[in-house]
Amino acid sequence: MKNLRIIVIDSDDLTRKTIRTHVSGIAGVEIIGESSDTTTGHRMIRQQKPDLVVIEVGGLDDAGMRLAGDVHQESPQTAIFVTSAHKNPDIILKAMSSGAKEFLLRPIELHVLTKAVEKILRDPARGEERGRLRGRLITFFSNKGGVGTTTLATNTAAGLVKEGFGPVGLVDLDLQLGNVASFLDLSPKYTVYDLVAQIEKVSPETVDSFMARHASGISVLPEPRTPAEAEAITPQQLTRALEVLRSSYNFVVIDTPKGFDERTLEVLDCSDDIFVVSELSLPALRNLKKCLDVFHDLQINKDRIRIVINRYDPRGVIRVEDVQSNLGFEVYWKFPNDFLRVMNGINTGTPVVTAPEESEAAKSILQFCRKLAGKGEEEFSDAARGRGGYLKRLFGKRED
């Protein structure tokens, strides 16, 4: 069985060191991360999905207690130990109702810690959870409307299935104005709202029953029926729903609205790959630059961010090389401009990748899917970094 992976969130350097030294000595256990603050710790937990987190709690409603509650909601399979210097029964009760499996009094007695960790190690449910599928969450995002985010999300989902990388779930998280279902000409029975409303009862085995099946083979979950339903969905519910979905599909492809609302930020935070869609126009590139600055401020790991250019035409006056050098980011993919086929695809509910007629657009998307799934397509051939000319008036050089 795989090692028990632990993350420790504790403001005290010495306590973290003691826990690390001690539990690393237990066979089958490894510390995969630690942090002195809850915000960084939370991000780490979301990205690494440990088996166990050890969280310091200082009071009834401090950041540690809230973190325990959030982790329990977002990934119930992660065990939580709370450590606290307070023996107050209210704090103990609150910690337990926030999902803590153990309450360890500080200073932590090492034999108590060992016993608690060994109990988790022996838990028969652990192997089952660890053996579950953990699909890849890929999100298409843009902070400029109309650049093709939905087109690329739907085609990528269909392309992944066509190339044999399924099962694939496609989820419309453009909660207010989503149109994935209409792009695919589906009238689904259930929506994202229905899934999150039932989330406590849904398992990886049952989640597919909420999804509509498109002829291409994708399982689709559309946007809520009404703005009121869309508004009722919380970021925490979405995270939980995405966790269940990724235990059921190899890829979960997400379409998002333009811009940074709280729920979209949450989804970006959980995503393995963030495809930021742009086109080679000055307004779109200006927004792309703003978007990358926001990601930088939010400390979103650069490795997860992939810029894709849609409606690419090599005859355009803006060169990809200039964009790359000015942004300090490689362009991961260029999708050709093919308005007629893309539009016909949308109007017939048939993504270009599944249309009977072969097209450059379809070829490009399928190649992109193979690269995404790690099936050795060549890296972008013209990634050479040229020197930007007039684009300099738009972009300042990024500092990392």
Ligand SMILES: Nc1ncnc2c1ncn2[C@@H]1O[C@H](COP(=O)(O)OP(=O)(O)OP(=O)(O)O)[C@@H](O)[C@H]1O
């Ligand atoms: N590669 C392409 N070539 C030509 N036209 C395209 C391409 N990709 C998308 N389009 C067209 O661009 C338009 C907008 O596409 P889409 O709805 O996917 O964008 P979006 O970014 O999701 O927009 P919104 O902000 O409304 O969510 C559509 O009419 C579509 O046909």
Ligand SMILES: [Mg+2]
């Ligand atoms: Mg869209």
